[in-house]
Amino acid sequence: MRTAKKLMLTPVLALTAFGLAAGPAAAATASGSDSGENWTYQADLNEVNDSGASGDIMITLKGNKAMITEHVEGLAETFQDGKYPHVQHIHVKAGGNGTCPTASADEDGDGIVNTPEGGAAYGEVSTTLTDSGDTSAAAAVDVEHAGIKGGSATYERTIDLDDKTVDAIKNGGASVVVHGLNPEDLPKDVQDAKSPLDDSLPQAATAPALCGTLADSQMGQPPKGGPDTGGGSTAGTDDTVMLASGGGILVAAGAAFAISRKKKTNSAH
Template sequence: MISRRTARLAALAGLPAALMLGGPAAVASAADDEKAHQIDLTPQNGSGAEGAAFLSVEGTELTVNVDAKGLVPNSPHAQHIHGSTEGMDFHCPSPDADKDGDGIVSTAEGLPSYGDIMISLTTKGDTSMDSGLAVERMPKADADGNLKYERTITVSQKVADHIQDLHLVQHGIDVNGNGKYDAEAGKSELDPKLPQEATAPANCGMVKGAAIGSMPVGGVETGGGQDTTAASPALIAAGGAGLAGAAGVLLVARRHRGAGQ
């Protein structure tokens, strides 16, 4: 007997085909039948990274499928579901969010637009904000810059009820086109030991049908009027705990590949 989870995954896998064969109407029909939602990931920061994600909710179980391309090859990419379950209006940032004029909308500059982390899309273990930058548990793009991800996560009832108010962001860009993270764009505001390239948003996408309104007023998620020009304290804390080993992870991975060659 095919399990309910397997059936949901099969339905999600069929959504791209439905888009090709039947157009948006076919996708909408499939999404309604399977309680699935489509996200089109579009490039941020001139990364060229794009793709699609599909979210399926059953009770408080959320199944996430991501298929992206154009990412930094052989590199881990932090990815999260952002937004609010409290009615705040968050969305993907525009180029205007680049307040320092360096040509990059950094994580700190983007947070006022897309809100704090609701779910960290890790490959295993914790999926809370605390794992927002646990690079060792984030998916890794292959040698061609393609990334595929699938995981079923238990979420709160609020998240399940407000899935259409959320959106997905993948991080990690290559400013100078040399195929790896380096210090070309300076240091990350989340952890000065790491390059900006490793944490800057690469793409973003909202759930289809979600409303796009004005910039949120007040602080990230809380609405309490806190300063939204700085990165979330929780995200910075996560940077200290999770991203501190990212450079080592990348170095070990490169040494391993070198030894294999």
């Protein structure tokens, strides 16, 4: 069952399916009437380091306020007899064009992509998606307030983002990364290694398990990115597919998310 879900959540396949199913018809219904007060971004969260996990996240921006809804499943469930604390972040790469790492990011060849290695693709922590309190980078390895606890979870929180993170999201260069692997799944020498981020934690606790780069889910309308952030949007596979396939896919995706957006209006602060 998990395998089937993972395949369906592969972003390129999902977008392609959207386009084939509802391209021109959906495009005809685009009205452009939304004033854009709220703007929604979405990412499928795909496994890193063969974690076997999957998920998705939706972030609706209203100014610097971000209403976040995320669902994950298949992550490592327990850690030292408790629910496994999965720290998670919005990562932003300097210069833009952040994306998710592939296995080739494993520079030291130890068999896993650790967080600094993955950083070459997704950049630094800009926001920590904790369950309460501090959401800055300073809380990056605060396992007590990890946003995800256990193997499957729904995360809902409304937080304020800094300008850098908002700009990166709008420019398609911000990635959501959920960390924490099952140590038993790792090569023997990696099981005993310390995290390069915090040597009180094992390597497994901070290595990335899920990653997805946020993309505009209402692409039928013009981007809202500030003119000062530049950077362009040429990097990701997602971008390439969308640009190549024209407006039909984008409008279809927007329509789908407009429906689910209605459910979010009562989200608690």
